[in-house]
Amino acid sequence: MMSLPAVVLGLALPSLPPDEPPTPRPPRPDFTEDIRAARSYWIPAAEIVGFDTLLNLWDRHHFGCCDFDSNIHTVRTNLRSSWVVDRDPFLVNQLGHPYQGSMYHGFARASGLNYWEGLGYTFLGSAFWEIAGETTPPSRNDQVNTGIGGSFLGEALFRMSNLILEHEPKASWWREIAATAVSPPVGFNRAAFGERFARPFPSRDPVYFTRLQLGFSGTAQNSPGISTTHLSRNEALMDFYMDYGLPGKRDYDYDRPFDYFNFQATASSANAFENALVRGMLIGRTYEHSDNLRGIYGLYGHYDYIAPQTFRVSSTAVSLGTTAEYRPKDWLALQGSANLGVGYAAAGTVDSGTTDDFHYGAAPMALLALRAVFTDRVALDVTGREYYVSKLAAASRGGHENIVRLDAALTWRVHKRHGISIKYLGNRRDASYPDGDRTQRRQTVGIFYTLLGQDRFGVYDW
Numbered sequence: 001m002m003s004l005p006a007v008v009l010g011l012a013l014p015s016l017p018p019d020e021p022p023t024p025r026p027p028r029p030d031f032t033e034d035i036r037a038a039r040s041y042w043i044p045a046a047e048i049v050g051f052d053t054l055l056n057l058w059d060r061h062h063f064g065c066c067d068f069d070s071n072i073h074t075v076r077t078n079l080r081s082s083w084v085v086d087r088d089p090f091l092v093n094q095l096g097h098p099y100q101g102s103m104y105h106g107f108a109r110a111s112g113l114n115y116w117e118g119l120g121y122t123f124l125g126s127a128f129w130e131i132a133g134e135t136t137p138p139s140r141n142d143q144v145n146t147g148i149g150g151s152f153l154g155e156a157l158f159r160m161s162n163l164i165l166e167h168e169p170k171a172s173w174w175r176e177i178a179a180t181a182v183s184p185p186v187g188f189n190r191a192a193f194g195e196r197f198a199r200p201f202p203s204r205d206p207v208y209f210t211r212l213q214l215g216f217s218g219t220a221q222n223s224p225g226i227s228t229t230h231l232s233r234n235e236a237l238m239d240f241y242m243d244y245g246l247p248g249k250r251d252y253d254y255d256r257p258f259d260y261f262n263f264q265a266t267a268s269s270a271n272a273f274e275n276a277l278v279r280g281m282l283i284g285r286t287y288e289h290s291d292n293l294r295g296i297y298g299l300y301g302h303y304d305y306i307a308p309q310t311f312r313v314s315s316t317a318v319s320l321g322t323t324a325e326y327r328p329k330d331w332l333a334l335q336g337s338a339n340l341g342v343g344y345a346a347a348g349t350v351d352s353g354t355t356d357d358f359h360y361g362a363a364p365m366a367l368l369a370l371r372a373v374f375t376d377r378v379a380l381d382v383t384g385r386e387y388y389v390s391k392l393a394a395a396s397r398g399g400h401e402n403i404v405r406l407d408a409a410l411t412w413r414v415h416k417r418h419g420i421s422i423k424y425l426g427n428r429r430d431a432s433y434p435d436g437d438r439t440q441r442r443q444t445v446g447i448f449y450t451l452l453g454q455d456r457f458g459v460y461d462w
Contacts, residue, residue, distance in 0.1 A: 028202065031199035031201075032202055035199055038112050039113055044108040044113065047111075047185070048104050048125040049128070051103060051104075052125070052133050055100070056070065067136055068133070068135065070133060075131060075132050083130075083137070083138050083139065083140040084137045084138070084140065085360055086139040086142065088142075090346065090348065090358050091273075093142060093145060093346065094312075094346055095273060097126075097145040098146060098153050098276075098303055098316075099153065100126075100129070101122050101125070101126055101145070101148075101151060102150045102154030102157055103184065104121055104122040104154070105121065105153075105155060105158070106154050106157065106158055106184065106185030106186060109185070110183070110185045110186045110188070110190075110197060111197065112197065116257070118151065118154070122146070122150050122151040123147035125146075126147035127143065129146070130142060152278050152280060152301045152302065153276070153303050155258045155261070155280060156258065156263045157183040158183050158185075158186065159261065164178050164182065165179050204252060204253070205252065206246070206249070207245070207246040207249045207252070207455055207459075207460045208243060208245065208453065208454075209242065209452075209456075210241070210242045210452065211411070211452060212238075212239070212241075213239040213421055213423070213450050214237075214238055214449050215236075215448030215449060216237065217234070217235055217237055217425065218234045218444060218446065219443070219444055220424075220445050222442050223440060223441040223442075231309055232309065235268050235269050236268070237267070237448070238267045239265070239266040239267075240264065240266075241263070242262070242263045244263070245281075246325060247294045247296050247324060247325050248325040248333070248335075248461070250294060254286060254296050257281070257282045257283070257301075259281065260280065260284075260296055261280030261281070262277070262279050262280070270309055271307055271309055273307060274306075274308065275304075275305060277304050277305070278301075279300050279302045279319075279337075281296060281298055281299070281321075281323070282299045283298050283299045284297055285298060292326060292327045293325070293326045293327075294324065295322055295324025295325065297321070297322040298321075300318065300321045300339055301318055302316065302318070302319060302343060302365070303315075304317075304387075306427070309350065309442060310349070310350055310427075310429075310440045310442050311348065311349050312347065312358070313345060313403050314345060314346050314347075315343040315344070315345035315346075315387055316343050316344055317345075317363070318341050319342075319365065321337060321338055321340065321341070322337065324336060325459075331375045332375075333457075334371070335370070335459075336369055336370040338367070338369075339365075340366050342362060342363065343363050344361075344362060345360070346389075347359055347389045347429070347431075349438075359401065359431075360389075361390045361391060362390050362392040363387050363388060363389045365385070365387050366385070367383070367385050368384045370382050370383075371458075373458075373459050376456060376457060376459065377412065378411065378413070379411045379413075379457045380410050380411075381408065381410075382407070382408045383407045384405070385405045387402070388402050389401040389402075400432055401430065402429075403429045406425070408425075409422070409424075410422050410423075413457075417456065418450070418451060418452075419450040420449065420450060421448040421449075422446070423445070423447075424444070425443065425445075426442075426443045427440075427441065427443070429441075
């Protein structure tokens with residue numbers, strides 16, 4: 001689900017001349033007014049209802065009786081029901097539902113609506129599914145994951161899809177396919193409605209850093225605790241990472257949600273999806289000090305999914321934070337983000353005997369990320385995350401968890417956009433429940449081929 005968009009986006013971005021710095025891109029048309037003039041409120045509503053209907057029919061066929069045999073009677077029952085915490089499998093709740101929400105958001109955005117209108121359609125689309133798409137009582141955890149987390153994920157996919165289309169006045173067929181793979185609603189509306197929704201969303205030429213990595217990681221330390229899953233000590237990985245709207249460019253504004261965002265998705269031979277991570281600025285302002293420091297600060301939205309084989313955690317959150325670039329020397333650029341916030345999270349052990357061994361709760365979270373770029377040749381990336389999944393707003397099981405993740409990569413650009421990276425990934429979970437305390441750790445080290453994007457390490461004017 002997540003790896004295909006990563007691959008097509010990495011391959012769709014343009015190449016650079018041999019070992020020359022990135023050249024400024026020519027101005028692109030700003031279609032904002034045209035897009036707003038062509039917008040529709042009814043088309044995305046019909047598309048969401050149609051999408052949910054097809055999804056319900058497929059689920060009936062695939063899963064059989066009886067969770068999806070909805071009718072007028074189950075709808076009436078769900079309208080009167082209290083919202084509950086369901087116990088669907090972790091992958092369904094924490095990755096499948098946000099991706100479903102990203103489709104709702106994409107239909108609205110691809111129909112010319114702005115971010116906040118898209119968020120409203122996503123939230124209402126999720127509620128429609130909870131009441132009319134399933135026979136089980138409506139789920140408040142699904143409403144958060146789909147209606148809010150899906151909007152954060154959907155906006156990042158929408159922006160990346162349009163970035164692919166924006167590189168040419170008339171997108172070639174392979175760019176159309178790539179953009180559709182990243183955000184299917186964009187491709188669907190362009191095909192179904194022709195010129196009405198053909199104009200790409202204007203990115204306004206952000207500085208962006210993209211990195212596609214292919215390689216292998218081996219286990220350096222593993223303490224699975226009570227996890228009963230079979231562990232793969234070595235795994236093949238495909239990782240896509242993007243920083244969009246980095247603050248080094250002084251004529252780029254941040255007046256729209258997700259004018260800055262960070263996206264990462266990793267596919268693994270061991271468990272399919274190792275992570276899917278999104279954070280984007282919702283509301284913010286810029287700041288600047290002399291010629292060396294420029295940044296943004298404000299309110300950010302987060303959707304995180306992390307599954308390092310032995311345990312898993314997922315969070316939908318909002319935070320206060322900042323992202324900045326500092327240039328202390330001509331040969332050195334420092335880029336970083338710091339965020340502190342709170343969300344609604346799920347976490348638990350991977351148990352091969354059950355799919356619902358996880359705990360929900362309100363979850364304070366923190367993030368600190370730093371990239372040091374040396375002469376556009378070498379970069380060091382370090383990102384630390386922490387989640388405290390509390391008893392507050394939890395289900396009857398109770399208990400709490402503290403999860404820490406450290407991701408570090410050293411990349412050497414060998415030739416043009418091609419490089420080699422050494423990566424370290426450390427995960428630790430400390431959980432306390434009425435039936436006992438437990439600790440789980442996993443650390444890996446790997447080597448990767450790295451393909452950099454148009455702006456290489458994302459440093460402007462180097």
